[in-house]
Amino acid sequence: MNKKLWxxxxxxxxxSAFVEFNRSLAxxxxxxxxxxxxxxxxxxxxxxxxxxxREEGEKIESGLKAILTSSxxxxxxxxxxxxxxxxxxxxxxxxxxxxGELGRKLHTGRSxxxxxxxxxxxxxxxxxxxxxxxxxIAHRSLLAFAESNSEVVLPGYTHLQRAxxxxxxxxxxxxxxMLLRDRERLGDARRRVNVMPLGSxxxxxxxxxxxxxxxxxxxxxDGVTANSIxxxxxxxxxxxxxxxxxxxxxxxxxxxxxxxxxxTTEFGFFELSDTVATGSSxxxxxxxxxxxxxVRGKAGRVFGDLQTLLAMLKGLPLAYNxxxxxxxxxxxxxxxxxxxxxxxxxxxxxxxxxxxxxxxEAALKxxxxxxxxxDYLVRMGMSFRDAHEAVGRIVLHAIDRxxxxxxxxxxxxxxxxxxxxERVFEVLTLEQTLATKSQTGGTSRAQVSNALARARELIS
Numbered sequence: 001m002n003k004k005l006w007x008x009x010x011x012x013x014x015x016s017a018f019v020e021f022n023r024s025l026a027x028x029x030x031x032x033x034x035x036x037x038x039x040x041x042x043x044x045x046x047x048x049x050x051x052x053x054r055e056e057g058e059k060i061e062s063g064l065k066a067i068l069t070s071s072x073x074x075x076x077x078x079x080x081x082x083x084x085x086x087x088x089x090x091x092x093x094x095x096x097x098x099x100g101e102l103g104r105k106l107h108t109g110r111s112x113x114x115x116x117x118x119x120x121x122x123x124x125x126x127x128x129x130x131x132x133x134x135x136x137i138a139h140r141s142l143l144a145f146a147e148s149n150s151e152v153v154l155p156g157y158t159h160l161q162r163a164x165x166x167x168x169x170x171x172x173x174x175x176x177x178m179l180l181r182d183r184e185r186l187g188d189a190r191r192r193v194n195v196m197p198l199g200s201x202x203x204x205x206x207x208x209x210x211x212x213x214x215x216x217x218x219x220x221x222d223g224v225t226a227n228s229i230x231x232x233x234x235x236x237x238x239x240x241x242x243x244x245x246x247x248x249x250x251x252x253x254x255x256x257x258x259x260x261x262x263x264t265t266e267f268g269f270f271e272l273s274d275t276v277a278t279g280s281s282x283x284x285x286x287x288x289x290x291x292x293x294x295v296r297g298k299a300g301r302v303f304g305d306l307q308t309l310l311a312m313l314k315g316l317p318l319a320y321n322x323x324x325x326x327x328x329x330x331x332x333x334x335x336x337x338x339x340x341x342x343x344x345x346x347x348x349x350x351x352x353x354x355x356x357x358x359x360x361e362a363a364l365k366x367x368x369x370x371x372x373x374x375d376y377l378v379r380m381g382m383s384f385r386d387a388h389e390a391v392g393r394i395v396l397h398a399i400d401r402x403x404x405x406x407x408x409x410x411x412x413x414x415x416x417x418x419x420x421x422e423r424v425f426e427v428l429t430l431e432q433t434l435a436t437k438s439q440t441g442g443t444s445r446a447q448v449s450n451a452l453a454r455a456r457e458l459i460s
Contacts, residue, residue, distance in 0.1 A: 019085075022322075027329050028087045029078050034122035035087050035115070036068040038198060041218040042110055045199075045210040051108050060106055063098040067091060087119070088112050109208035113232040113320040114200040120328065121193050122219065124241050127335045128190045131248070134342035135183045139176060139459045141349035146172035147452060153430065154269060154359040155368060156443075162366035165433055168359070170443040171258075173451050178251040180458065185244045193237045196221035200231030203319035233319040235309065238327050242306045245338040246299075252341050253299035256292035259348065263289050268358045273351035276344075291348050295341045302337050305330040367395050369405055369428045372436065376427045380419040390417045 014022075040061055047057035070077045084090035095103035146169035156166040196219060199205065199212040205228040212224045225231035262269040272289055280286035308330040312323050370391050377387035394416045398405055406428040413420045426432055438444040441451075 022085065024086045024325050024328070025078075025084050025090055027332065028116075028325075029090070030332060031087045031116075031119040031123055031328075032071045032078070032091065033068065034119040034126075035091050036064050036071075037122060038115065038118045038219060039091065039106060040064050041215045042198060042210075043106060044218060045212075045215040046106070046108060046208070048211055048214065049109070049209045051208055051210075052105060056102055056105070059099050059102060060095070063095045063103060064091075066098060067094050086112070086116075088115055109201065109206045109210055110198060111200075111202035111232070113202050114197050114228075117197040117200070117232055117234070118219075120331070121196070121221075121237060124193050124237060124331065125190060125220075127331075128186050128193065128241065130339060131245070131335070131342070132183055132186055134339050134346075135179050135186075135248070136459060138179055138342050138346045138349075139183075139455075141346040142172050142176050142179070143452070143455050143459065145349045145352065146176075146455075149354055149356075150448070150452065151445075152354060152356055152359060153363045153434065155362050155366065162362070162368055164368050164371060165363040165430060166443040167434065167445065167448045168354070169448050169452060173448070173455060175251065175255050176455055178254075179248070182244065182248045182251060185247065186241075189237070189240045189244050191222070192240065194220075194222045195225055196223070197225045197231035197234070200225060200228035203229050203232050229319045233316070233324075235313055235324060235327050238331050239306070239309050239313070242302070242309055242331060242334040245334040246302050246306045248338050249295075249299040249302045249341060252345050253296045255345065256295040259292045259352070260289050260296070267362075268355055269362070271353045271355070272348065273353065276348045276351045291344055295345060298337050298341055302334045305334040305337075364430055365404060367398065367405055369430075369433045370395055372427055372433045373405060373424070375436070376424060377417055377419065380417075382417065382419065387417075 043052065043057050043060045043064070046052045047054055052060070078090070084093055092103060092107065095106065097103075150167070150169045152168040153165050154168050154171065155162045156164050156171070196212070196216040198215060198219075199210055201207075216222075216224050225234075259270060259272075261267055263272055272287070272291070274287075276289075276291040278288050278290040280288065309327060312326050312330075316323055373394065374384065374387040374391045377390060378384050382390070394405065394408070394413065397412070397416070398408055401408065406425060410420070410422060410424070413424060435444050438447060440447065
């Protein structure tokens with residue numbers, strides 16, 4: 001295990017502190033499955049190129065599969081003094097331990113530069129699939145919450161001020177759409193991830209007649225990289241993946257913020273169950289939405305991962321540079337954090353109790369039917385600007401009187417706009433305010449019912 005993958009050029013031993021500083025096995029060990037899979041395919045490519053005999057290839061493949069089995073079944077397998085520099089040298093050393101010097105022939109025709117780029121693409125491809133599954137679970141939780149509360153009305157907000165009433169299901173479906181775009185973004189990114197750089201070698205390409213397309217098909221890639229320098233130097237796929245994670249976290253953080261607000265005493269719309277809330281070490285009465293606060297806080301962590309990648313890449317000359325070792329921890333952390341937050345969010349959505357009466361009462365107050373009154377005046381022949389001005393004065397009068405718009409007598413309303421008649425009180429009802437938002441994407445009950453059916457079809 002002590003023999004390096006490089007060393008013939010060097011006379012002196014590396015400084016021990018630098019050795020530790022240079023080592024990446026502590027975190028790139030997560031790539032072991034991808035590294036073995038890529039090595040198995042590369043082995044077949046070497047057999048096809050007549051670099052290895054079929055018997056040698058079979059012996060190498062047997063050793064690689066044994067390494068993979070041990071890594072999955074023995075929790076201490078990777079803890080052996082950790083003298084290997086990285087996952088690639090670890091696998092090679094283990095292979096030599098198992099099958100002898102033949103294991104050292106496996107690296108023919110490849111570099112750690114194209115090896116790690118291939119491993120990371122395999123790993124991210126699987127991570128994308130995991131996140132897409134996590135998004136599907138979150139989608140189902142949002143939809144279940146929406147469908148179980150499909151009749152409930154709550155105030156909609158702009159600038160965090162009451163604006164217009166909406167159905168709670170409509171609010172849920174807004175986040176459904178955000179996460180739907182996230183799923184589509186990950187799918188788009190996956191297509192660009194799924195291109196194989198193996199065969200690019202260090203930067204100039206391999207000298208051996210390895211069938212790259214055959215190796216790519218064996219690994220489930222859609223194709224091979226078109227330029228060997230780009231093949232080893234590109235980390236766009238890492239940036240794109242973490243960028244998609246950052247947007248997922250943006251959306252989860254916004255949802256978390258809404259839930260946090262709605263669980264406050266001041267709003268009182270939601271209550272989290274005891275399973276997803278915590279208490280105070282000092283104040284016995286407290287019930288804190290820590291689950292959602294952590295999601296909100298961890299968003300910044302993923303944003304930092306994205307910034308790490310961008311800053312790392314921005315000044316790098318072609319082709320590979322050791323700076324790029326810093327890509328993995330950012331990628332791994334972004335995935336771990338995003339996946340955990342998706343899982344927690346889905347759990348929280350299944351553990352919310354709503355206060356229907358409080359929400360309904362809130363939806364009736366705050367002059368949220370003012371736009372309906374303006375639209376009514378337009379239908380009665382006024383221009384919208386004149387109607388807007390008149391309703392503004394009516395709202396001011398209602399505030400002075402301490403009543404809602406529907407609480408003003410007809411005669412008082414008519415002082416501000418003579419076209420108003422008794423039909424105005426039907427216009428100002430909560431149900432009518434909802435019902436008029438009947439165009440596609442609106443919050444009328446019919447439109448929301450259609451949107452729920454569409455959402456159900458999309459996730460089924």
